[in-house]
Amino acid sequence: MAVNLDATDWAILSELQRDGRIPLSELGRRVSLSASATTERVRRLESTGVITGYSAAVDLAAVGYAVLAIVRLKYPGSHHEPLHRLLGRRPEILECLRTTGDDCYVMKVAASSMAHLEEIVNDLAEFGSANTNLVYSQTLPYRGPNPRR
Amino acid sequence: MAVNLDATDWAILSELQRDGRIPLSELGRRVSLSASATTERVRRLESTGVITGYSAAVDLAAVGYAVLAIVRLKYPGSHHEPLHRLLGRRPEILECLRTTGDDCYVMKVAASSMAHLEEIVNDLAEFGSANTNLVYSQTLPYRGPNPRR
DNA sequence: CCAAAATACCGGCGGATTCCCGGCGATCGG
DNA sequence: CCGATCGCCGGGAATCCGCCGGTATTTTGG
Incomplete structure (x- = not known):
């Protein structure tokens, strides 16, 4: 069930938890990766079940x-x-x-x-x-x- | 502090809470609005503090x-x-x-x-x-x- | 140790999306 | 009635996404 994550994966998760709507190209810039490599990483995180979804936070x-x-x-x-x-x-x-x-x-x-x-x-x-x-x-x-x- | 929301706003919030990464054009389709009107609505929800952010959900x-x-x-x-x-x-x-x-x-x-x-x-x-x-x-x-x- | 395979990355292209306009119609207040 | 405001629509430029082939690094197997 547990997936092995390297520092880049954690950086991606951290950014996406802070702002789940940044473009993948910008995300790539922040974690020092090309857009396509970033896309591939994110896709893997999604398909392995690490990222279960995205959502807007609403003020109660x-x-x-x-x-x-x-x-x-x-x-x-x-x-x-x-x-x-x-x-x-x-x-x-x-x-x-x-x-x-x-x-x-x-x-x-x-x-x-x-x-x-x-x-x-x-x-x-x-x-x-x-x-x-x-x-x-x-x-x-x-x-x-x-x-x- | 409380903002008045109509049915369309709630529909937008509902969609964005379910999937915070859908394109605004697709969101517009789902709530029966043009892309630009949808964009404007979302921008308003963000700037009035109803939507406080977006984030990826990570499986613990x-x-x-x-x-x-x-x-x-x-x-x-x-x-x-x-x-x-x-x-x-x-x-x-x-x-x-x-x-x-x-x-x-x-x-x-x-x-x-x-x-x-x-x-x-x-x-x-x-x-x-x-x-x-x-x-x-x-x-x-x-x-x-x-x-x- | 070496070669082959697998993995991860990059860059570029076409299609879709976003962002920024001006314009249209409805509603409101004078 | 008229002007102002608001919400919405449509269009064009810039950006982004998804897919492709190509290259470098790591892993595997002999």
């Missing part, structure tokens, strides 16, 4: 989601389909991880207001006990993996 | 980070600089949110092995009591905001 507050919360859900039993259906129905649930420990699921939830958040948490509480923490600020917004020096 | 396991964990840190006191310095020194810490509740910080941490994870958590435990949960799987990988129907 700017689109009306003023509240962000971490919700931990203790979910007894093993009927997971209803939860999956809820994930499909609730775009406000932005991310959902299954974890070890007391809390089976950890989710990131966006809402436009506290009332809105309450509504979502009510839905979640149908499944188990939900523990909610509001997010003050993103001390460190998500950054992709970087080489361990 | 594929680059050697086989272990993912959620670490919650109870951090007494208000000396946050040392933690910030640690964030800069430890690329394995992928994300860090400051939250309400008992746990002041919630982080997402990637490691190549349990030993590696232990090392990182040791660093964190210098600051307060760290509570770690391993991630089995990403039930729902991060998806950006979508309109609340």
Whole structure:
């Protein structure tokens, strides 16, 4: 599953994580490679599954989601389909991880207001006990993996 | 801070979150707009701060980070600089949110092995009591905001 | 050690895309 | 009614992408 990456590959990943829309020619310039060699590298990274896609980052507050919360859900039993259906129905649930420990699921939830958040948490509480923490600020917004020096 | 978005804007955001590298002409085709009108819309979304950037998504396991964990840190006191310095020194810490509740910080941490994870958590435990949960799987990988129907 | 093969890189060409215009039509305020 | 503003469209120049053959370096196998 793990692919071997050299310094140039890491440089490419770093640039593409910082700005996923730079032209390949510019990317080549930054990593000191010709455009075609860069293209080939990127294509390989994509086809080996290192790069799984590209996406625009959207500011939550700017689109009306003023509240962000971490919700931990203790979910007894093993009927997971209803939860999956809820994930499909609730775009406000932005991310959902299954974890070890007391809390089976950890989710990131966006809402436009506290009332809105309450509504979502009510839905979640149908499944188990939900523990909610509001997010003050993103001390460190998500950054992709970087080489361990 | 919040910007008003019409259905076309949301369609653009949706497409760009799904594939941040599609040509603007193709994007225009998908949202039924000319290339230049699309360009103008995207430019506006960028300059108003709705779109904060573009980035490539990198598979953690594929680059050697086989272990993912959620670490919650109870951090007494208000000396946050040392933690910030640690964030800069430890690329394995992928994300860090400051939250309400008992746990002041919630982080997402990637490691190549349990030993590696232990090392990182040791660093964190210098600051307060760290509570770690391993991630089995990403039930729902991060998806950006979508309109609340 | 040498030769053959494989790999990674470069440069150039045609087609597509982006960027920058001016122009058109609708909406708004006076 | 009229001028101004806004969003959209279409066109042309510059740029970029995808594909090609050719060259240098590394790897493989005898």
